[in-house]
Amino acid sequence: MQTTRPHLLLLGHGSHLDSNSSAPVHALAQRLEEHGEFGPSSVAFWKEEPSLSRALDAFPPGATVIAIPIFISNGYFVQEVVPRELGLIVQGPSGHPNTPSSSPADAPPLPQGRERGPWGEEALVRGVHVHYTPPIGDHPRLAEVIALRAKEAGAGARDAVAVLGHGTNRNRDSEGNVFAQAERVRAMGAFAEVTTVFMDQEPSMASVFERVAAERVFMVPLFIADGWHVGQTIPEELALDASEARRADRRLTYTPPVGTHPSLVQVVFDLANEAIQ
Amino acid sequence: MNTPRQCGQLSVTGEGPSAVVHGPQGAGTESVVLPMPDALRAWVRFDDLGRYRPLSGARTMPSGWRVECDEQFRSQNVIAVVYPQFQEHIAQQLDGTLRIVPLEDVLQRQSGRYAVAKDLPIVSRDVATDTLCGRCVKTPVWRTNTLRSTGESVLPCPEPCSVLVSLCREAVLWERDLPPSVAPDDSAPWAAFDTPGNEVREQYLRTRFANTPFSARSGS
Numbered sequence: 010m011q012t013t014r015p016h017l018l019l020l021g022h023g024s025h026l027d028s029n030s031s032a033p034v035h036a037l038a039q040r041l042e043e044h045g046e047f048g049p050s051s052v053a054f055w056k057e058e059p060s061l062s063r064a065l066d067a068f069p070p071g072a073t074v075i076a077i078p079i080f081i082s083n084g085y086f087v088q089e090v091v092p093r094e095l096g097l098i099v100q101g102p103s104g105h106p107n108t109p110s111s112s113p114a115d116a117p118p119l120p121q122g123r124e125r126g127p128w129g130e131e132a133l134v135r136g137v138h139v140h141y142t143p144p145i146g147d148h149p150r151l152a153e154v155i156a157l158r159a160k161e162a163g164a165g166a167r168d169a170v171a172v173l174g175h176g177t178n179r180n181r182d183s184e185g186n187v188f189a190q191a192e193r194v195r196a197m198g199a200f201a202e203v204t205t206v207f208m209d210q211e212p213s214m215a216s217v218f219e220r221v222a223a224e225r226v227f228m229v230p231l232f233i234a235d236g237w238h239v240g241q242t243i244p245e246e247l248a249l250d251a252s253e254a255r256r257a258d259r260r261l262t263y264t265p266p267v268g269t270h271p272s273l274v275q276v277v278f279d280l281a282n283e284a285i286q
Numbered sequence: 287m288n289t290p291r292q293c294g295q296l297s298v299t300g301e302g303p304s305a306v307v308h309g310p311q312g313a314g315t316e317s318v319v320l321p322m323p324d325a326l327r328a329w330v331r332f333d334d335l336g337r338y339r340p341l342s343g344a345r346t347m348p349s350g351w352r353v354e355c356d357e358q359f360r361s362q363n364v365i366a367v368v369y370p371q372f373q374e375h376i377a378q379q380l381d382g383t384l385r386i387v388p389l390e391d392v393l394q395r396q397s398g399r400y401a402v403a404k405d406l407p408i409v410s411r412d413v414a415t416d417t418l419c420g421r422c423v424k425t426p427v428w429r430t431n432t433l434r435s436t437g438e439s440v441l442p443c444p445e446p447c448s449v450l451v452s453l454c455r456e457a458v459l460w461e462r463d464l465p466p467s468v469a470p471d472d473s474a475p476w477a478a479f480d481t482p483g484n485e486v487r488e489q490y491l492r493t494r495f496a497n498t499p500f501s502a503r504s505g506s
Contacts (some may be wrong), residue, residue: 025449025477028331028338056448058342058370063445066374085398093395
């Protein structure tokens with residue numbers, strides 16, 4: 010993998026149980042490589058191969074790698090698991106996360122008052138220059154993908170859009186991007202109403218008809234994979250029949266997730282370009 | 287006729303764009319898999335019983351297929367899809383730069399639901415490793431720090447995988463509250479270690495607690 014252009018490394022969750030989990034990440038990598046703006050695209054996963062912890066084995070010393078989390082939330086995985094597994098953050102003697110394990114000795118000091126987060130600084134890990142970007146769920150352009158999903162399912166100016174996040178009560182950082190993306194979609198002004206619901210926290214997806222007044226509601230899963238949750242648990246809980254549910258004269262339309270939309274590749278491009286600017 | 291070159295469960299005949307890569311021998315006529323990453327990845331993702339294969343080296347490769355290589359998709363491309371990073375790791379092994387990470391280090395760095403895995407006793411770690419790695423074509427060099435040979439047929443595994451960590455996590459829970467052993471059920475997902483009947487789970491339980499009467503087991 011010798012090239013002067015930065016390599017793109019897409020980081021996904023993967024699964025030991027769901028065969029569909031990593032497919033969107035592989036598809037993104039292929040589209041990025043076909044585009045040709047960057048060097049070769051690679052993938053790595055928490056639960057599949059290549060693993061996050063060996064992801065940098067594929068690159069020669071001196072290579073520049075833009076590592077992009079294909080995750081929605083700025084939560085536990087993006088802040089803790091992925092940086093740790095990549096070697097960007099090591100555990101200190103007390104078990105407390107330390108600064109990047111091998112930042113360049115001549116790395117400039119951070120501006121006063123600014124903490125070193127897991128992303129934003131170049132780290133040198135075993136000779137590989139790594140730019141760790143925020144997750145795709147953090148990027149403003151993702152709102153366009155959400156709107157596209159809704160419009161392609163038939164949503165218009167008189168309809169409501171419900172942005173569906175995973176959510177968890179264990180990490181409050183998990184919900185931030187979901188609310189932020191819904192706010193961006195609302196600001197577009199393309200739909201009568203935009204609301205936010207979650208699978209595993211309040212407000213729950215089951216309450217969606219109570220949260221909007223429009224006759225037609227289009228629920229867009231802010232998920233990466235068309236996997237177990239998107240394909241099975243959520244449709245079951247919403248009692249969907251062929252991607253639709255009805256309540257009296259009202260109708261809920263459930264769209265495919267954002268993670269499998271072809272235009273997601275543009276979000277990754279933007280993140281990559283911003284990382285090296 | 288050239289002798290096939292083995293790589294894990296694959297055998298390769300011919301060279302360059304004329305190479306043909308075969309999966310394990312099957313009973314009937316060989317299927318031809320398109321020489322494309324997506325098609326091949328999808329093909330090797332399920333075993334002959336239709337179960338998802340999350341571990342690339344698991345000796346459950348579907349049988350009875352081949353890829354006829356071309357200019358764009360050579361045998362090394364096939365191997366890279368079927369056994370990710372094999373070629374990088376074998377090259378690093380040969381030039382002495384392969385980074386080897388032992389199980390202890392991997393378990394110590396876990397967090398969240400896997401943090402408990404570090405509590406697994408050494409004897410149980412050995413049983414978990416024997417059970418899972420015995421089902422994988424890769425050689426766990428993290429266990430011995432040596433590779434048996436430098437031949438192409440040896441696939442070095444430099445670091446315990448997430449599937450082994452997952453098994454160690456479940457095994458800690460079994461140490462605390464031992465479940466009864468049941469007959470293996472090949473309809474259980476291959477890596478669903480919390481599912482009674484999962485073949486890896488049942489082999490582990492039989493081996494680890496072979497001489498422990500149920501009434502005397504911890505937690506019972």
